[in-house]
Amino acid sequence: KQEVTQIPAALSVPEGENLVLNCSFTDSAIYNLQWFRQDPGKGLTSLLLIQSSQREQTSGRLNASLDKSSGRSTLYIAASQPGDSATYLCAVTKVTGNQFYFGTGTSLTVIP
C-alpha cells in the first residue's frame, strides 16, 4: 500500500519568508502527484498537478517539484503572506488504478 508522509506537521514562519513543504511516498510507480490547500472548515483546493513525466510545475509564487526515484515532492512558497496560512496536502495516484493516497498535511501559519 502506498504510504504518503508530510513533514513537518506544522510550520510557523514570519511574513515574507520563503519556505518548503515536503511530501514523501513509498511507491515510486506513481501516475500524478497533486498539491492541495485546505482552509479551516473548507474543502480542498487544487494548487498544482505534476504528471509522472514532469519534474516541476509553477503557479505564481508556488513551485512544486517531483523526484520519483527518491519518492519525494516539495512545494516551494516564495515570499509568504498571511493569506497563505492553511493546511497543505499532497496526494499521489498509482500508474494503474484510480485510488488517490493522501498525506496528513502540513499546517502552515504565516505571522504578519
Place this chain on the structure above:
Amino acid sequence: DAGITQSPRHKVTETGTPVTLRCHQTENHRYMYWYRQDPGHGLRLIHYSYGVKDTDKGEVSDGYSVSRSKTEDFLLTLESATSSQTSVYFCAIGLGGLAGRNEQFFGPGTRLTVL
C-alpha cells in the same frame, strides 16, 4: 470552481438511523469519490465510481454503501449510523487520466454528527 455541490452541508442524527449524503456535479466527469476526513487520519477513501452503476470499495468502506444511477449524482448511504461515523465527508470528481492528468477536485464537504 469544478461545479461540485454536496447536500446537506451539516447533519446531526442519532445512532441507528439511516443517512444519505448527496454529491452532484455539473461537469459530466466519469470518476467520482467519497472520502472522510478525521483528525490524525487525513483523508481516507470510502468508495469511488468509474461510471454509472460502476463502483468500487476504498480502504474504509465498512458500514457504507454507494449508488450512482446518473453521471451527475453519487450518493453515499450509512445504513445504520454509528458514532464512529461522525466525520467530515468530502466528495470529489476525477479527470481519470484525461490527457495524462489524473487530477481531483473537491466539493465543500458535509459535516456529519452521529449522537
